[in-house]
Amino acid sequence: MxxxxxxxxxxxxxxxxxxxxxxxxxxxxxxxxxxxxxxxxxxxxxxxxxxxxxxxxxxxxxxxxxxxxxxxxxxxxxxxxxxxxxxxxxxxxxxxxxxxxxxxxxxxxxxxxxxxxxxxxxxxxxxxxxxxxxxxxxxxxxxxxxxxxxxxxxxxxxxxxxxxxxxxxxxxxxxxxxxxxxxxxxxxxxxxxxxxxxxxxxxxxxxxLSYDQRMMVQMAGAPNLFMAFSGGGKPIIKTKPRWWEEPTFMKVEPDEEFIKAEAKGQAEVYEKIMKLAGVLDEDEED
Incomplete structure (x- = not known):
């Protein structure tokens, strides 16, 4: 069988x-x-x-x-x-x-x-x-x-x-x-x-962000990577392929508007952290 x-x-x-x-x-x-x-x-x-x-x-x-x-x-x-x-x-x-x-x-x-x-x-x-x-x-x-x-x-x-x-x-x-x-x-x-x-x-x-916004963020975040020779005291930032035509210069100056915006942003962050960490009630206001 x-x-x-x-x-x-x-x-x-x-x-x-x-x-x-x-x-x-x-x-x-x-x-x-x-x-x-x-x-x-x-x-x-x-x-x-x-x-x-x-x-x-x-x-x-x-x-x-x-x-x-x-x-x-x-x-x-x-x-x-x-x-x-x-x-x-x-x-x-x-x-x-x-x-x-x-x-x-x-x-x-x-x-x-x-x-x-x-x-x-x-x-x-x-x-x-x-x-x-x-x-x-x-x-x-x-x-x-x-x-x-x-x-x-x-x-x-x-x-x-x-x-x-x-x-x-x-x-x-x-x-x-x-x-x-x-x-x-x-x-x-x-x-x-x-x-x-x-x-x-x-x-x-x-x-x-748009392309122009992203480029500005990159240049502002790492200006040394976009900078031409700075020895003349007015450093040029390479903002476009033919950057030497109508050049863009770096300028150092106070920015009160950003300082206020950053302070407001930090306050929002602290409030968010305290709520998420359970320190502050979700419906509690400043």
């Missing part, structure tokens, strides 16, 4: 390649966190802390970036990208990495400018303040260690062929929204979405 052996076909689901790749970015973010934790620091005392934020957990950060973007093209860059990716359903996970960089290893090296770590700590205990997005002053050794850890996370993303770019803006906003409690400095690393140079070309920005 012959036995018939029936071959059982195992049916596999068909996945959309791009969707599957974007879903995989969360696993890449986990790998990046592992790489950062394994980074060979100099002091061995970094005490790195990390979180991975996804989906709706990113909305408060996006809202603050959008508020900052009213007066700063730097934050507008990031806000427009995140909002576009969320609207398209491809919002990437973000790996937050932070540490308390104000705690020295007690090596008394003097690199911070103080005679020893004790004098440094005395100063920090009375003068620990916030700059534009971090608390300080910081121990140089801890800054180096933190940079090493973040570098390893970025390298891991590159090894996985994932779109990524370390962002100061996301880290600063996360710090003010009480992520990674106890850290004096945080950086954010978006992992994805799948594409080509998404965090460098910033194509969503083209939908927010």
């Amino acid at each position: 012959t036995k018939r052996i029936k071959e059982r076909r195992i049916r596999m689901s068909v996945y959309d390649g791009l969707n599957a790749a974007n879903e995989h970015m969360l696993e890449v973010a986990k790998a990046c966190a592992a790489a950062a934790a394994k980074a060979p620091t100099l002091t061995g005392q970094l005490d790195l802390r990390m979180e991975i934020l996804t989906d709706d957990d990113l909305e408060p950060i996006i809202q603050v970036l959008e508020t900052l973007g009213k007066t700063s093209a730097f934050q507008l860059h990031d806000a427009s990208a995140f909002r576009t990716y969320k609207n398209k359903g491809i919002l990437p996970p973000i790996l937050l990495m932070g540490a308390d960089l104000t705690k020295p290893p007690m090596w008394h090296c003097g690199g911070c400018g103080f005679s020893d770590c004790g004098e440094y700590l005395k100063y920090v205990s009375k003068n620990k303040g916030v700059g534009i997005g971090a608390y300080g002053p910081s121990c140089l050794w801890k800054v180096i260690d933190f940079g090493i850890a973040c570098d390893h996370a970025c390298a891991c993303a590159a090894q996985h062929r994932a779109e990524a770019r370390i962002l100061f803006s996301v880290g600063a906003v996360s710090l003010f929204l009480n992520h990674l409690e106890g850290c004096s400095f945080i950086l954010g690393l978006p992992i994805g979405p799948v594409g080509q140079f998404r965090w460098f070309d910033r194509m969503p920005w083209t939908k927010v």
Whole structure:
């Protein structure tokens, strides 16, 4: 008697390649966190802390970036990208990495400018303040260690062929929204979405500003990259291909209108942060 052996076909689901790749970015973010934790620091005392934020957990950060973007093209860059990716359903996970960089290893090296770590700590205990997005002053050794850890996370993303770019803006906003409690400095690393140079070309920005506006932002943000010889005392900015014809000169002057707009924008940002952090009720007015 012959036995018939029936071959059982195992049916596999068909996945959309791009969707599957974007879903995989969360696993890449986990790998990046592992790489950062394994980074060979100099002091061995970094005490790195990390979180991975996804989906709706990113909305408060996006809202603050959008508020900052009213007066700063730097934050507008990031806000427009995140909002576009969320609207398209491809919002990437973000790996937050932070540490308390104000705690020295007690090596008394003097690199911070103080005679020893004790004098440094005395100063920090009375003068620990916030700059534009971090608390300080910081121990140089801890800054180096933190940079090493973040570098390893970025390298891991590159090894996985994932779109990524370390962002100061996301880290600063996360710090003010009480992520990674106890850290004096945080950086954010978006992992994805799948594409080509998404965090460098910033194509969503083209939908927010016109070409002329983008060019002005680039020239104002990095005038040295557009400057002709400045030794004559009236530096020319290369605003067009034939820039030497009807040249445009750089002028340094006060801007009271912008100062007022920036102060108003900062007040809006602080109010937004306090509401999102639960310090201020949503319907509470100034």
